[in-house]
Structure formats: C-alpha cells, structure tokens
Amino acid sequence: MTATRTPRPVGEGVVPYPPEVAERYRAAGYWTGRTLPDLLDEAVAAHGERTAVVGTGPSGPQRWTYTELDARARGLAAGLVEVGVAPGDRVVVWLPNVPEYLEVVFALFRLGALPVFALPAHRASEIRYFAEHAEARAIVTVGRHDRFDHAVAAAEVAAEVPSVRHVLVAAPTAAPDLPAGALGLSALRRPPPGDLPGDGADPSSVAFLQLSGGTTGLPKLIPRTHDDYLYSVRASADICALSPETVYLAVLPAAHNFTMSSPGLLGVVHAGGTSVLAPAPDPDTCFGLIESERVTMAAVVPPLAAAWVQAAPRTQRDLTSLEVLQVGGAKCAPELARRIEPALGARLQQVFGMAEGLVNYTRLDDPADVVLHTQGRPISPDDEIRVVDPDDPDEREVAPGEVGALLTRGPYTIRGYYRAEGHNAGAFTPDGFYRTGDLVRITDRGDVVVSGRVKEQINRGGEKIAAEEVENHLLAHPDVVDAAIVGVPDDFLGERTHAYVIPVADREPPRSAALRRFVRDRGVAAYKVPDTVEVVEAFPVTGVGKTSRRALRAALADHWRAGRTASD
Ligand code: OOB
Numbered sequence: 001m002t003a004t005r006t007p008r009p010v011g012e013g014v015v016p017y018p019p020e021v022a023e024r025y026r027a028a029g030y031w032t033g034r035t036l037p038d039l040l041d042e043a044v045a046a047h048g049e050r051t052a053v054v055g056t057g058p059s060g061p062q063r064w065t066y067t068e069l070d071a072r073a074r075g076l077a078a079g080l081v082e083v084g085v086a087p088g089d090r091v092v093v094w095l096p097n098v099p100e101y102l103e104v105v106f107a108l109f110r111l112g113a114l115p116v117f118a119l120p121a122h123r124a125s126e127i128r129y130f131a132e133h134a135e136a137r138a139i140v141t142v143g144r145h146d147r148f149d150h151a152v153a154a155a156e157v158a159a160e161v162p163s164v165r166h167v168l169v170a171a172p173t174a175a176p177d178l179p180a181g182a183l184g185l186s187a188l189r190r191p192p193p194g195d196l197p198g199d200g201a202d203p204s205s206v207a208f209l210q211l212s213g214g215t216t217g218l219p220k221l222i223p224r225t226h227d228d229y230l231y232s233v234r235a236s237a238d239i240c241a242l243s244p245e246t247v248y249l250a251v252l253p254a255a256h257n258f259t260m261s262s263p264g265l266l267g268v269v270h271a272g273g274t275s276v277l278a279p280a281p282d283p284d285t286c287f288g289l290i291e292s293e294r295v296t297m298a299a300v301v302p303p304l305a306a307a308w309v310q311a312a313p314r315t316q317r318d319l320t321s322l323e324v325l326q327v328g329g330a331k332c333a334p335e336l337a338r339r340i341e342p343a344l345g346a347r348l349q350q351v352f353g354m355a356e357g358l359v360n361y362t363r364l365d366d367p368a369d370v371v372l373h374t375q376g377r378p379i380s381p382d383d384e385i386r387v388v389d390p391d392d393p394d395e396r397e398v399a400p401g402e403v404g405a406l407l408t409r410g411p412y413t414i415r416g417y418y419r420a421e422g423h424n425a426g427a428f429t430p431d432g433f434y435r436t437g438d439l440v441r442i443t444d445r446g447d448v449v450v451s452g453r454v455k456e457q458i459n460r461g462g463e464k465i466a467a468e469e470v471e472n473h474l475l476a477h478p479d480v481v482d483a484a485i486v487g488v489p490d491d492f493l494g495e496r497t498h499a500y501v502i503p504v505a506d507r508e509p510p511r512s513a514a515l516r517r518f519v520r521d522r523g524v525a526a527y528k529v530p531d532t533v534e535v536v537e538a539f540p541v542t543g544v545g546k547t548s549r550r551a552l553r554a555a556l557a558d559h560w561r562a563g564r565t566a567s568d
Contacts, residue, residue, distance in 0.1 A: 213464025
C-alpha cells in the first residue's frame with residue numbers, strides 16, 4: 001500500500017440545512033436528536049430476544065436476536081478501533097446480502113465511522129472512485145461471491161488509493177482465504193465493550209454516504225444525517241404498518257436506499273421485526289425463504305415482480321404469509337400492477353423514492369385505482385413538491401395536473417451532494433430544491449404519477465446508468481472516436497442500453513462483442529455494459545449533436561425507434 005495521508009473531515013464537503021430550517025424540522029418533531037446507534041439500543045431494550053436477522057453468510061446460516069446483533073456489532077467496533085478505524089473515518093461497505101452486513105454497518109455507526117455504500121455489482125473502477133472521493137480508511141467486503149473475488153479487487157484498490165489502510169473481509173472463520181494484507185472480520189471480533197466513541201454522535205452530523213444513480217461521468221455520494229435519515233425510517237415504518245411481527249425479505253441489495261430505509265432493514269429494526277436476507281432475488285430462492293421464514297413483506301423492482309408473478313402459479317411453496325409486496329425503483333406498469341395480488345396473494349405497494357431523499361408510497365388503505373395507477377404520495381407533510389416546466393429557464397410551475405419536472409425539498413432530502421460544488425449548482429435550485437430529473441404529474445388527490453425523465457440517466461430495471469459514464473469508458477478504447485448511449489424500450493427491464501459507436505477512420509472497426517468486453521474489463525458493474533453496440537460511420541442523425549449531447553442522445557433514441565418500426 002502507498003503512503004497514507006490524513007483524510008479531511010467529512011463535514012468539509014457537506015451542504016448543511018439552513019439553521020432556521022433545521023430548527024423548524026426539530027420543532028415539528030421530525031428530527032428527534034436520536035442517532036443510528038440509538039436505533040439499535042432502542043430495539044435491544046424493547047425486543048432484545050426477538051430475532052433481528054436471518055441469512056446465510058460466509059460462515060454459513062445465521063440467526064441473531066437483537067441482543068446478539070448488538071453484541072456482535074459492539075465487539076467488531078472494538079476490534080476496528082484497535083486497528084485504527086476512528087470516528088469520522090469513511091469505510092467503503094461492499095457487501096452482498098449477508099447477515100454480516102448489519103453487523104458491520106452497526107459496528108461502524110457504534111464507533112462513529114461512516115459507511116460509504118457500494119453495490120455488490122460494483123467492480124474495481126467504482127470502488128476505487130468511492131474510496132478516493134470519500135478518502136476512505138478501509139474497505140469491507142467478502143471473498144469470492146457471484147463468481148468474482150471481491151477481496152482481491154479491494155486489495156488492488158487499496159494499493160492504489162493512499163487513504164485506504166485496511167481491507168476487511170467477511171470470510172469463513174475456519175478457512176479465511178485472504179489476499180496479502182487483508183484481515184478477516186473474525187480476527188477483529190472482541191468481547192463487546194461498554195461505551196464506544198460513536199455512542200455520543202451529534203444527531204445533525206453525517207451518518208453515512210449513500211450512492212446516487214448518477215447522471216454524469218462519475219456517480220455522486222449522498223451525505224445523510226442521523227436526524228434526517230431516522231425521520232424517513234420511522235415515518236416509513238409507520239406508513240407501512242411495520243410491527244414486531246413483520247418478517248421483511250431483503251431481496252434487492254441491502255445497501256440500496258429502498259432496501260435500507262423504505263422502510264427496509266432499518267425500518268424493521270425500528271419496529272423490532274425480523275429481516276431475512278435473500279442471497280439471490282430469483283423466485284426459487286425467495287419463494288423458499290417466504291415459506292420457511294413466514295415472510296410478510298418484500299421489496300422488489302418491476303422486472304423481479306414480473307418474474308415472481310410468472311413463477312407463482314407453478315410454485316409448490318406456500319406464499320400465504322406474504323401480505324405486502326413493495327414495487328419501486330422504476331415505473332411499475334399498470335398491467336403488471338394488476339397481476340400482483342391475484343398471483344402472489346399480496347397487496348401491492350408502489351414506492352417512488354430516491355437516495356437523495358424524497359420517498360412516496362401508495363398507502364395500504366388507498367383505493368385499488370390509486371395503488372395500480374400512481375406512485376403514491378410523499379412521506380412527510382413537509383415534503384415540498386414543485387412541478388415545473390422543464391423548458392422554462394425560470395422554472396415556473398405548470399398548471400395543476402399537468403406533467404412537469406419534479407423539484408423537492410424537505411426534512412430528509414439533501415441540500416447537496418458530497419464534495420460536488422460544481423455539480424450541486426445545477427442539481428439544486430438556489431433555494432435548496434433538489435432537481436430530481438423526473439417528469440411527473442400530481443393527481444387531484446395529491447398522488448404522484450411518474451411519466452418520464454429529463455435526466456441523462458437510463459433506468460435499467462431499477463439499476464441506474466449515467467449515459468456519460470458509459471460513453472467515457474467506450475471513449476477510452478483506442479479505436480473509438482465517439483460514442484453515445486441511449487435507453488431503448490425492453491419488455492422485461494423497461495429499458496436497456498444501446499451504444500452508437502464511431503470508430504477511428506481507416507482502421508478495422510472494433511466488433512461490438514469486443515467493445516462490450518472492453519467496457520467490462522475496465523472493471524465496471526456488469527449492468528453498465530451496453531446491452532447492444534452498433535458501430536456506425538457517423539451518428540445517423542443530422543443537424544443535432546453539435547449543440548448538445550442531450551439533443552444527440554434524444555435524436556439517436558428516436559432514430560433507434562424509427563428503425564424498429566420500419567423493420568417490424
Ligand atoms: C430508488 O432510488 P435511486 O436513487 O436508485 O433512484 C432514484 C430514481 C428516481 O429519481 C426515479 O427516476 C427512479 O429512480 N424511480 C422510479 C420509481 N422509483 C424510483 N421511477 C418510476 N417509478 C418508481 N416507482 O430507486 C428508490 C429509493 C428509495 C425507495 C425506492 C426507490
């Protein structure tokens with residue numbers, strides 16, 4: 001590992017809520033002055049002997065009560081302190097859905113370190129960027145998972161990023177097969193101590209950095225405070241009627257905002273229920289867990305909901321415990337929405353949220369029409385919503401019920417991305433509204449209907465892809481002079497990616513398979529590799545492209561559609 005230097009404190013890159021606004025949120029009772037470690041303390045006090053988490057980790061199946069989870073988190077926190085992880089340090093958490101995820105995250109909260117959340121699908125290029133941007137002290141990951149050795153990739157990143165001192169691996173206790181310099185988590189577990197440095201954390205401070213889908217070349221990090229996040233967790237748990245009887249199946253990656261807090265794993269901790277971590281999202285795995293753990297609630301993206309609906313009639317598994325299926329992350333088509341309850345015997349709840357803050361839910365007692373055709377309404381009476389004309393430089397509001405761009409501000413929506421001053425100037429209005437990039441209309445009842453997007457992002461079945469990021473990877477190829485990524489309709493995913501690539505003149509043009517492999521080999525998440533690549537001599541549209549990338553992408557998307565219609 002290269003020489004380390006002292007990372008700057010996290011607060012430096014954070015846009016705070018204006019003091020008078022913060023005061024208002026406190027006075028309204030949204031911000032209660034509690035912290036994420038307090039959340040676990042409260043669960044231990046009220047529900048200590050209830051099962052907190054069930055799942056299969058590197059050391060096999062696990063089932064921990066709240067008391068056990070807390071003891072493990074405290075013990076691990078003590079070990080982390082010993083190796084030098086200190087309050088304020090950032091730690092990249094790159095874990096699949098294993099029970100150790102909750103142990104690690106609460107250990108970091110306990111010692112006042114900040115998780116930087118990564119998705120299991122991320123690869124070295126994303127992890128390197130998060131570690132660099134957050135000046136992370138450590139990376140916590142697993143060994144081989146999903147045919148990929150995360151620990152080896154993490155060790156490579158650690159060798160390149162000066163701030164990173166440790167690679168910590170949730171590995172089998174008996175046979176930890178670790179790259180040089182990495183430490184197994186089991187070697188760090190100590191008897192749980194009493195006090196830990198994070199126990200007295202400032203509730204208005206940043207608790208962790210969450211990941212954004214991204215609209216530009218590099219993904220942004222989202223600083224969330226204890227106060228704002230816990231408000232969204234408590235209010236979500238209430239809206240979704242969580243109780244100690246709730247058994248929540250975490251199907252999507254645990255670190256995603258949907259799985260973590262809508263109401264997700266943390267909502268379950270608040271309610272004293274049980275979280276079951278699904279090792280894979282397929283119907284076989286999940287139906288088996290629904291039956292064996294008597295799961296009452298799960299959260300999925302639309303393509304998974306469709307796969308479950310399709311598999312349900314043939315399953316031998318008993319799914320009768322499932323009461324609610326949350327669907328979100330991408331638009332749930334009404335045709336799919338209608339099939340959920342008949343196929344799965346569970347009520348549908350639509351969730352339209354974003355890691356930056358705002359989350360909307362259809363309510364459990366909403367009429368069928370609202371649940372099928374809208375994405376629900378915001379959590380908080382103080383979520384401010386403006387629907388504005390996307391083409392109006394003054395961002396004037398559209399007439400009630402008309403489609404426009406959604407701007408929002410509220411008690412759990414950030415005021416700026418982390419260390420992103422330039423980007424923030426465009427992503428937020430001067431008075432602190434977040435420009436979501438979503439096109440919506442608001443119904444008479446006040447429910448939100450998502451109808452499209454103005455941001456340069458592709459929503460591939462809930463996985464967000466910034467066109468520019470993928471274009472930059474293609475442009476790194478020596479035989480490529482230009483590239484444009486567009487989203488094209490896909491029956492299963494809603495949308496998939498298509499790349500138009502212009503090769504260097506007078507050379508053998510690269511093949512599409514080779515270009516896809518090139519992007520993958522640069523160490524990016526597989527979902528970002530273009531689904532199809534078309535090598536073209538020039539962009540097959542004229543009169544655009546010189547003005548803006550945005551106009552070019554739009555014209556190319558039209559061109560793709562026109563080609564389909566002509567040949568169908
Ligand atoms: C969730 O969070 P992110 O940060 O991965 O993505 C946010 C974006 C939204 O701005 C919107 O473009 C899209 O994902 N989106 C939806 C949607 N839910 C999210 N578009 C249409 N319909 C929906 N129901 O995706 C997320 C965070 C918390 C809870 C749920 C989802």
